[in-house]
Amino acid sequence: MPSPMDGPLLDDAAGRLIRPYTVSGGRTRPTAALDLLSLVMATGTAPQAHLGPEHTMALGLCHGPTSVAEISAHLRLPAVVTKVLLSDLVDCGALTARAPRSHHTPTDRSLLEAVLDGLRRRL
Known part of the structure:
Protein backbone atom coordinates (compact mmCIF):
# COMPACT_ATOMS: atom_id res chain seq x y z
CA MET A 1 0.00 0.00 0.00
CA PRO A 2 1.41 3.43 -0.83
CA SER A 3 2.24 5.73 2.02
CA PRO A 4 -0.35 8.46 2.67
CA MET A 5 2.45 10.88 1.84
CA ASP A 6 2.59 9.52 -1.72
CA GLY A 7 0.12 10.15 -4.49
CA PRO A 8 -2.24 12.93 -5.43
CA LEU A 9 -3.46 13.87 -1.94
CA LEU A 10 -0.30 15.83 -1.08
CA ASP A 11 1.83 18.20 -3.12
CA ASP A 12 5.33 19.24 -2.02
CA ALA A 13 4.77 22.92 -2.75
CA ALA A 14 1.05 23.29 -2.01
CA GLY A 15 0.64 20.84 0.89
CA ARG A 16 -2.62 18.93 1.26
CA LEU A 17 -4.64 19.28 -1.94
CA ILE A 18 -7.90 18.18 -0.33
CA ARG A 19 -9.01 19.95 2.82
CA PRO A 20 -9.56 17.60 5.79
CA TYR A 21 -13.27 18.24 6.27
CA THR A 22 -13.90 17.69 2.56
CA VAL A 23 -12.72 14.12 3.13
CA SER A 24 -15.53 13.57 5.63
CA GLY A 25 -18.13 15.41 3.57
CA GLY A 26 -18.16 18.18 6.17
CA ARG A 27 -19.30 15.76 8.87
CA THR A 28 -17.79 16.27 12.31
CA ARG A 29 -19.62 13.57 14.27
CA PRO A 30 -18.88 9.89 13.81
CA THR A 31 -21.81 7.47 13.92
CA ALA A 32 -19.79 4.90 15.90
CA ALA A 33 -18.60 5.56 19.45
CA LEU A 34 -14.85 6.01 18.99
CA ASP A 35 -12.24 7.74 21.09
CA LEU A 36 -8.51 8.16 20.46
CA LEU A 37 -7.68 4.90 22.26
CA SER A 38 -10.37 2.81 20.56
CA LEU A 39 -8.90 -0.10 18.66
CA VAL A 40 -10.15 -0.86 15.17
CA PRO A 78 -7.48 15.65 12.43
CA ALA A 79 -8.73 13.02 14.87
CA VAL A 80 -12.38 13.98 14.38
CA VAL A 81 -12.11 13.50 10.60
CA THR A 82 -10.40 10.14 11.13
CA LYS A 83 -13.19 9.09 13.51
CA VAL A 84 -15.78 9.92 10.83
CA LEU A 85 -13.89 7.87 8.21
CA LEU A 86 -13.47 4.93 10.57
CA SER A 87 -17.11 5.04 11.64
CA ASP A 88 -18.10 4.85 7.97
CA LEU A 89 -16.01 1.68 7.72
CA VAL A 90 -17.54 0.29 10.93
CA ASP A 91 -21.05 1.04 9.61
CA CYS A 92 -20.43 -0.89 6.39
CA GLY A 93 -18.92 -3.87 8.22
CA ALA A 94 -15.33 -3.44 7.02
CA LEU A 95 -14.01 -2.66 10.53
CA THR A 96 -14.74 -3.67 14.08
CA ALA A 97 -14.10 -1.29 16.95
CA ARG A 98 -13.65 -1.83 20.65
CA ALA A 99 -12.57 0.17 23.65
CA PRO A 100 -9.03 -0.61 24.77
CA ARG A 101 -8.60 -3.04 27.64
CA SER A 102 -7.37 -1.25 30.67
CA HIS A 103 -6.69 -2.33 34.20
CA HIS A 104 -6.41 1.29 35.26
CA THR A 105 -8.90 4.07 35.33
CA PRO A 106 -7.80 7.25 33.48
CA THR A 107 -7.42 9.01 36.83
CA ASP A 108 -5.47 6.20 38.54
CA ARG A 109 -2.84 8.07 40.56
CA SER A 110 -0.16 5.38 40.17
CA LEU A 111 -0.59 5.39 36.40
CA LEU A 112 -0.36 9.19 36.23
CA GLU A 113 2.76 9.16 38.41
CA ALA A 114 4.37 6.53 36.18
CA VAL A 115 3.65 8.64 33.09
CA LEU A 116 5.06 11.74 34.78
CA ASP A 117 8.18 9.81 35.85
CA GLY A 118 8.69 8.55 32.29
CA LEU A 119 8.33 12.07 30.89
CA ARG A 120 10.84 13.44 33.37
CA ARG A 121 13.37 10.78 32.37
CA ARG A 122 13.00 11.66 28.69
CA LEU A 123 13.54 15.38 29.27
Missing part, protein backbone atom coordinates in the same frame (compact mmCIF):
# COMPACT_ATOMS: atom_id res chain seq x y z
CA MET A 41 -9.41 -3.89 13.02
CA ALA A 42 -10.35 -4.93 9.50
CA THR A 43 -12.95 -7.69 9.26
CA GLY A 44 -11.91 -8.82 5.79
CA THR A 45 -15.27 -7.75 4.39
CA ALA A 46 -14.99 -5.37 1.44
CA PRO A 47 -17.15 -2.23 1.73
CA GLN A 48 -20.19 -2.42 -0.55
CA ALA A 49 -20.53 1.35 -0.85
CA HIS A 50 -18.12 3.49 -2.85
CA LEU A 51 -15.76 5.12 -0.39
CA GLY A 52 -13.00 7.64 -0.97
CA PRO A 53 -9.25 7.04 -1.12
CA GLU A 54 -8.83 8.08 2.52
CA HIS A 55 -11.20 5.29 3.55
CA THR A 56 -9.07 2.84 1.57
CA MET A 57 -5.87 4.11 3.20
CA ALA A 58 -7.43 3.91 6.67
CA LEU A 59 -8.65 0.38 6.03
CA GLY A 60 -5.17 -0.61 4.86
CA LEU A 61 -3.75 0.46 8.22
CA CYS A 62 -6.11 -1.81 10.17
CA HIS A 63 -4.79 -5.33 9.51
CA GLY A 64 -4.22 -5.72 13.25
CA PRO A 65 -5.74 -3.85 16.18
CA THR A 66 -4.77 -0.21 15.65
CA SER A 67 -5.73 2.84 17.70
CA VAL A 68 -7.70 5.71 16.23
CA ALA A 69 -4.86 8.05 17.26
CA GLU A 70 -2.30 6.02 15.31
CA ILE A 71 -4.44 5.95 12.18
CA SER A 72 -5.02 9.70 12.46
CA ALA A 73 -1.27 10.27 12.66
CA HIS A 74 -0.55 8.05 9.65
CA LEU A 75 -3.24 9.75 7.57
CA ARG A 76 -2.19 13.20 8.77
CA LEU A 77 -5.81 14.11 9.38
Whole structure:
Protein backbone atom coordinates (compact mmCIF):
# COMPACT_ATOMS: atom_id res chain seq x y z
CA MET A 1 0.00 0.00 0.00
CA PRO A 2 1.41 3.43 -0.83
CA SER A 3 2.24 5.73 2.02
CA PRO A 4 -0.35 8.46 2.67
CA MET A 5 2.45 10.88 1.84
CA ASP A 6 2.59 9.52 -1.72
CA GLY A 7 0.12 10.15 -4.49
CA PRO A 8 -2.24 12.93 -5.43
CA LEU A 9 -3.46 13.87 -1.94
CA LEU A 10 -0.30 15.83 -1.08
CA ASP A 11 1.83 18.20 -3.12
CA ASP A 12 5.33 19.24 -2.02
CA ALA A 13 4.77 22.92 -2.75
CA ALA A 14 1.05 23.29 -2.01
CA GLY A 15 0.64 20.84 0.89
CA ARG A 16 -2.62 18.93 1.26
CA LEU A 17 -4.64 19.28 -1.94
CA ILE A 18 -7.90 18.18 -0.33
CA ARG A 19 -9.01 19.95 2.82
CA PRO A 20 -9.56 17.60 5.79
CA TYR A 21 -13.27 18.24 6.27
CA THR A 22 -13.90 17.69 2.56
CA VAL A 23 -12.72 14.12 3.13
CA SER A 24 -15.53 13.57 5.63
CA GLY A 25 -18.13 15.41 3.57
CA GLY A 26 -18.16 18.18 6.17
CA ARG A 27 -19.30 15.76 8.87
CA THR A 28 -17.79 16.27 12.31
CA ARG A 29 -19.62 13.57 14.27
CA PRO A 30 -18.88 9.89 13.81
CA THR A 31 -21.81 7.47 13.92
CA ALA A 32 -19.79 4.90 15.90
CA ALA A 33 -18.60 5.56 19.45
CA LEU A 34 -14.85 6.01 18.99
CA ASP A 35 -12.24 7.74 21.09
CA LEU A 36 -8.51 8.16 20.46
CA LEU A 37 -7.68 4.90 22.26
CA SER A 38 -10.37 2.81 20.56
CA LEU A 39 -8.90 -0.10 18.66
CA VAL A 40 -10.15 -0.86 15.17
CA MET A 41 -9.41 -3.89 13.02
CA ALA A 42 -10.35 -4.93 9.50
CA THR A 43 -12.95 -7.69 9.26
CA GLY A 44 -11.91 -8.82 5.79
CA THR A 45 -15.27 -7.75 4.39
CA ALA A 46 -14.99 -5.37 1.44
CA PRO A 47 -17.15 -2.23 1.73
CA GLN A 48 -20.19 -2.42 -0.55
CA ALA A 49 -20.53 1.35 -0.85
CA HIS A 50 -18.12 3.49 -2.85
CA LEU A 51 -15.76 5.12 -0.39
CA GLY A 52 -13.00 7.64 -0.97
CA PRO A 53 -9.25 7.04 -1.12
CA GLU A 54 -8.83 8.08 2.52
CA HIS A 55 -11.20 5.29 3.55
CA THR A 56 -9.07 2.84 1.57
CA MET A 57 -5.87 4.11 3.20
CA ALA A 58 -7.43 3.91 6.67
CA LEU A 59 -8.65 0.38 6.03
CA GLY A 60 -5.17 -0.61 4.86
CA LEU A 61 -3.75 0.46 8.22
CA CYS A 62 -6.11 -1.81 10.17
CA HIS A 63 -4.79 -5.33 9.51
CA GLY A 64 -4.22 -5.72 13.25
CA PRO A 65 -5.74 -3.85 16.18
CA THR A 66 -4.77 -0.21 15.65
CA SER A 67 -5.73 2.84 17.70
CA VAL A 68 -7.70 5.71 16.23
CA ALA A 69 -4.86 8.05 17.26
CA GLU A 70 -2.30 6.02 15.31
CA ILE A 71 -4.44 5.95 12.18
CA SER A 72 -5.02 9.70 12.46
CA ALA A 73 -1.27 10.27 12.66
CA HIS A 74 -0.55 8.05 9.65
CA LEU A 75 -3.24 9.75 7.57
CA ARG A 76 -2.19 13.20 8.77
CA LEU A 77 -5.81 14.11 9.38
CA PRO A 78 -7.48 15.65 12.43
CA ALA A 79 -8.73 13.02 14.87
CA VAL A 80 -12.38 13.98 14.38
CA VAL A 81 -12.11 13.50 10.60
CA THR A 82 -10.40 10.14 11.13
CA LYS A 83 -13.19 9.09 13.51
CA VAL A 84 -15.78 9.92 10.83
CA LEU A 85 -13.89 7.87 8.21
CA LEU A 86 -13.47 4.93 10.57
CA SER A 87 -17.11 5.04 11.64
CA ASP A 88 -18.10 4.85 7.97
CA LEU A 89 -16.01 1.68 7.72
CA VAL A 90 -17.54 0.29 10.93
CA ASP A 91 -21.05 1.04 9.61
CA CYS A 92 -20.43 -0.89 6.39
CA GLY A 93 -18.92 -3.87 8.22
CA ALA A 94 -15.33 -3.44 7.02
CA LEU A 95 -14.01 -2.66 10.53
CA THR A 96 -14.74 -3.67 14.08
CA ALA A 97 -14.10 -1.29 16.95
CA ARG A 98 -13.65 -1.83 20.65
CA ALA A 99 -12.57 0.17 23.65
CA PRO A 100 -9.03 -0.61 24.77
CA ARG A 101 -8.60 -3.04 27.64
CA SER A 102 -7.37 -1.25 30.67
CA HIS A 103 -6.69 -2.33 34.20
CA HIS A 104 -6.41 1.29 35.26
CA THR A 105 -8.90 4.07 35.33
CA PRO A 106 -7.80 7.25 33.48
CA THR A 107 -7.42 9.01 36.83
CA ASP A 108 -5.47 6.20 38.54
CA ARG A 109 -2.84 8.07 40.56
CA SER A 110 -0.16 5.38 40.17
CA LEU A 111 -0.59 5.39 36.40
CA LEU A 112 -0.36 9.19 36.23
CA GLU A 113 2.76 9.16 38.41
CA ALA A 114 4.37 6.53 36.18
CA VAL A 115 3.65 8.64 33.09
CA LEU A 116 5.06 11.74 34.78
CA ASP A 117 8.18 9.81 35.85
CA GLY A 118 8.69 8.55 32.29
CA LEU A 119 8.33 12.07 30.89
CA ARG A 120 10.84 13.44 33.37
CA ARG A 121 13.37 10.78 32.37
CA ARG A 122 13.00 11.66 28.69
CA LEU A 123 13.54 15.38 29.27
